[in-house]
Amino acid sequence: DGEYILPEAGGDLLRDGVGVLPTGRNIYALDPYRMPGPSAQIRGAAAADAILQAHLDANDNQYPETVAVSLWGLDAIKTKGESVAITLALIGARPVKEGTGRIVRFELIPLSEMNRPRIDVLCNVSGIFRDSFQNVLDLLDDLFKRAAEADEPADMNYIRKHAMTMSNEGLENPTARLFSNPSGDYGSMVNERVGASNWEDGSELGSTWVSRNAYSYGRGSEKGVARPEVLQSLLKTTDRVVQEIDSVEYGLTDIQEYYANTGALRRAAETAKGDASSKVGCSIIETFSKEPTPKELEDVLRLEYRSKLLNPKWADAMANSGSGGAFEISQRMTAMIGWGATVDFKEDWAWNQAAETYAFDQAMATKLKESNPEAFTNILKRMIEASGRGIWNPDEDTLDRLKNLYSEMDDTLEGI
Numbered sequence: 001d002g003e004y005i006l007p008e009a010g011g012d013l014l015r016d017g018v019g020v021l022p023t024g025r026n027i028y029a030l031d032p033y034r035m036p037g038p039s040a041q042i043r044g045a046a047a048a049d050a051i052l053q054a055h056l057d058a059n060d061n062q063y064p065e066t067v068a069v070s071l072w073g074l075d076a077i078k079t080k081g082e083s084v085a086i087t088l089a090l091i092g093a094r095p096v097k098e099g100t101g102r103i104v105r106f107e108l109i110p111l112s113e114m115n116r117p118r119i120d121v122l123c124n125v126s127g128i129f130r131d132s133f134q135n136v137l138d139l140l141d142d143l144f145k146r147a148a149e150a151d152e153p154a155d156m157n158y159i160r161k162h163a164m165t166m167s168n169e170g171l172e173n174p175t176a177r178l179f180s181n182p183s184g185d186y187g188s189m190v191n192e193r194v195g196a197s198n199w200e201d202g203s204e205l206g207s208t209w210v211s212r213n214a215y216s217y218g219r220g221s222e223k224g225v226a227r228p229e230v231l232q233s234l235l236k237t238t239d240r241v242v243q244e245i246d247s248v249e250y251g252l253t254d255i256q257e258y259y260a261n262t263g264a265l266r267r268a269a270e271t272a273k274g275d276a277s278s279k280v281g282c283s284i285i286e287t288f289s290k291e292p293t294p295k296e297l298e299d300v301l302r303l304e305y306r307s308k309l310l311n312p313k314w315a316d317a318m319a320n321s322g323s324g325g326a327f328e329i330s331q332r333m334t335a336m337i338g339w340g341a342t343v344d345f346k347e348d349w350a351w352n353q354a355a356e357t358y359a360f361d362q363a364m365a366t367k368l369k370e371s372n373p374e375a376f377t378n379i380l381k382r383m384i385e386a387s388g389r390g391i392w393n394p395d396e397d398t399l400d401r402l403k404n405l406y407s408e409m410d411d412t413l414e415g416i
Helices: 013-020 038-058 073-079 082-091 127-132 134-149 158-168 190-195 202-212 228-237 256-273 297-307 312-319 323-343 348-359 362-371 373-388 396-414
Strands: 066-071 093-097 103-108 120-125 178-180 215-217 223-226 238-245 281-286
Touching (some): 038 082, 038 238, 038 281, 066 228, 073 082, 082 093, 082 120, 082 238, 103 134, 120 228, 127 178, 134 158, 134 178, 158 228, 190 202, 190 256, 190 323, 202 256, 202 323, 228 256, 256 323, 312 323, 312 362, 323 362, 348 373, 348 396, 362 396
Parallel strands (some): 066 120, 066 238
Antiparallel strands (some): 093 103, 215 223
């Protein structure tokens, strides 16, 4: 009828319920003042419980003192804030709403209701989340401050315990927990260093992540204040990292940002502990699955490599897609280097199969060379690099064959 239709938040019928109906309205992604949404709160709480139980099972029934949670903008939009809900559940807090349904505060749940300690949370905030959800950062900043000031035993409130330690060390704003890039800047730069082969040791990549994410955000003037000492103190107590995957199409092995953030963060925490034997766990949550069951990082990497990069059907489909498909294969080979560098994922079977699939299969190699010679050259380069860095241990014959192929491709690209 040409009349004005009021806009309304969009969403998924199964995840968000009948509130997304009727269809046909002008929609926006979500109302940031209602984050986390009801379904996100339920799934986030379940995920947090499962993460803690998995950690207890793997660590002699010891709770993690600090858990690093990635707050990424796009997955927060898709899930209505599941990562925020995980953060709240770990701390032991819940949203308080005003009459309109907007969330105005995160209140602490009494310890008597929790039956466990409050877990400290280091929030790794992406640039998109930082720029889009300042109201959520303000509420979280307020929550961390009140948790640190709560009249509770330090052994039952790790936020208070760590804030007291930092205060005694003379650090400013010891309740800062929301860390990101400098204001107006984006990315950890770890993937740039890996892509350019500009690194010697994985700890360098962890240090790069730290230098790029040492900026604190919160209420008032806390808008990108450099607090590297607070970040380092939190990393020393970080026992687990949590990362959500929000897409069935793109996972840990498909894009560079996962190892550049999750992998580098884990390496930074292990380095900060100063003990080579101190390994930090990493829980991966698939937000598209029915149950938010955490999986260990290494298990997810193995599954993804078997089902995608090393899957003959996937490989053929990509190779048959021309230049773009060859580029996608090439990018995933670079990501394999990134995971080896940051979390020491060094499993020969994966590299052996990759070499057989993409370098030594004549039909496959011909397709890749013809459709995108630069991408094929990068595939060979990453295999040789993996060997040189100790990420892969091929036999001499395999390495010689790869070097000969690379030399031929280098000559081709140079027009020799």
